[in-house]
Every structure is written in structure tokens, then in C-alpha cells.
Amino acid sequence: MTAQDFTADLAAFDHAIASEAGPDAPWIALQDLTRKVIGAKLFTTMTVDMASELARRAYTSDPASYPASGTKPIHYDSWFDIVHKQRDNFVANTIEDIAKVFSDYELIDSLGCQSVINIPVEVGGELLGTVNCLDVAGHYTPERVAAAELLKAPARMAFLAAARQG
Incomplete structure (x- = not known):
């Protein structure tokens, strides 16, 4: 990808972001x-509420496999330390590495995805959530x-715009 x-x-x-609603x-x-x-x-996005954990x-780009509904408890593990505490990207490029931190690794694999990057989205020192991208090994x-x-920066804008649109 070039700068242009x-x-x-x-x-x-x-x-x-400026013109589309919904x-x-x-x-x-x-x-x-x-x-x-x-x-x-x-492609999915997750929001976090640390007060309620x-x-x-x-x-979600795949609502059949990963519906955008309900909540799940936050797990305190190595992934949490990288993404929540260090605010670094989590990257795994094999299904074996994904399996170490995601219990749904078999579903991930069945979708043809064996690599992941989770990008933390932070505003004002608060972690709003993550952008989650999965693809081939x-x-x-x-x-x-x-x-x-x-x-x-675009992720921050998307999270803030989504919160505003409710």
C-alpha cells in the first residue's frame, strides 16, 4: 500500500463516517x-465495560458465526495482559497460537481463519474495545x-461515532 x-x-x-447514518x-x-x-x-469489533467485567x-462481518449480541465475561489471561494492560496489538499467525487464548479456535479454523490481530482502541486513557481481524495462516x-x-486513529473515530449513534 502506498501513501497515496x-x-x-x-x-x-x-x-x-461524516455522511452515513445507522x-x-x-x-x-x-x-x-x-x-x-x-x-x-x-472482521469484528468488541466493546469493553471494565466496571462490570x-x-x-x-x-461482525459474519453474523451467522459471530452474532453481535449479548455479552461475555472478561478473562484475565495472557491476551488480557497484552491488549488491556499493555495496550499492544495481539498477533497470532497459526491456529495453534490462537487456540492458546481463544476457546472458539475450532470455529475460527472452520471459517478458514488461522491468524488474528486484535487492535486495542483507547481514548483518554480508557480502553473502549478492540478491532479484531482474522485471516489465513x-x-x-x-x-x-x-x-x-x-x-x-480511524478506529477511535469509529468507536466514538458508534457510541454517539447509539
């Missing part, structure tokens, strides 16, 4: 940008992980 490509893709994202509009705009920048066969899937190379940094 990213500029055009970011402009399209910005236009969508509860999924910010997520769809972010999904489109993310797929262009780093790729994602499966619950996470909620706010958006080995997909999230060091170059794509570095490119994922370009998604952090």
Missing part, C-alpha cells in the same frame, strides 16, 4: 478501511502489523 492509496482510502473512510455505519466504514490496509477475512461484540506479517498502526 492510504490517503484515498482514509478519505473514503472519513466521508463514510448503528453499523461506522463499523462498516472501519471494516472497509481495515480490509484495504491489512486485510481481514473476518463484560465484553460485547458491537459489529501467516497473514499478519510484520509489515501488516506495522500498517495496523495506521488504523488506530
Whole structure:
């Protein structure tokens, strides 16, 4: 991806955030940008409520396999330490590494996904949630992980826009 490509893709994202309405509009705009920048066969976003220790899937590109409904308890494990405490991206490029932290690894594998990057989204020192991208084995190379940094500001905007739209 060139700087010119990213500029055009970011402009399209910005236009969508500014002009599209509806509860999924910010997520769809972010999904489109993310797929262009780093790729994602499966794209979801999760919000977190640390006071109640619950996470909620706010958006999914595959509602049949991963519906955007209900909540699940937050687990305190190595993934939590990386994403919540360190506010770093979690990256796993094999289904074996995914299985170490995600109990639904068999479903993930059945969807043709064997790699993941979870990008924490933070505003004002508060973790709002994560952007979760899954793809084929080995997909999230060091170059794509570095490119994922370009998604952090748009992700913040999408999370804030989604919260505003309710």
C-alpha cells in the first residue's frame, strides 16, 4: 500500500463516517478501511465495560458465526495482559497460537481463519474495545502489523461515532 492509496482510502473512510447514518455505519466504514490496509477475512469489533467485567461484540462481518449480541465475561489471561494492560496489538499467525487464548479456535479454523490481530482502541486513557481481524495462516506479517498502526486513529473515530449513534 502506498501513501497515496492510504490517503484515498482514509478519505473514503472519513466521508463514510461524516455522511452515513445507522448503528453499523461506522463499523462498516472501519471494516472497509481495515480490509484495504491489512486485510481481514473476518472482521469484528468488541466493546469493553471494565466496571462490570463484560465484553460485547458491537459489529461482525459474519453474523451467522459471530452474532453481535449479548455479552461475555472478561478473562484475565495472557491476551488480557497484552491488549488491556499493555495496550499492544495481539498477533497470532497459526491456529495453534490462537487456540492458546481463544476457546472458539475450532470455529475460527472452520471459517478458514488461522491468524488474528486484535487492535486495542483507547481514548483518554480508557480502553473502549478492540478491532479484531482474522485471516489465513501467516497473514499478519510484520509489515501488516506495522500498517495496523495506521488504523488506530480511524478506529477511535469509529468507536466514538458508534457510541454517539447509539
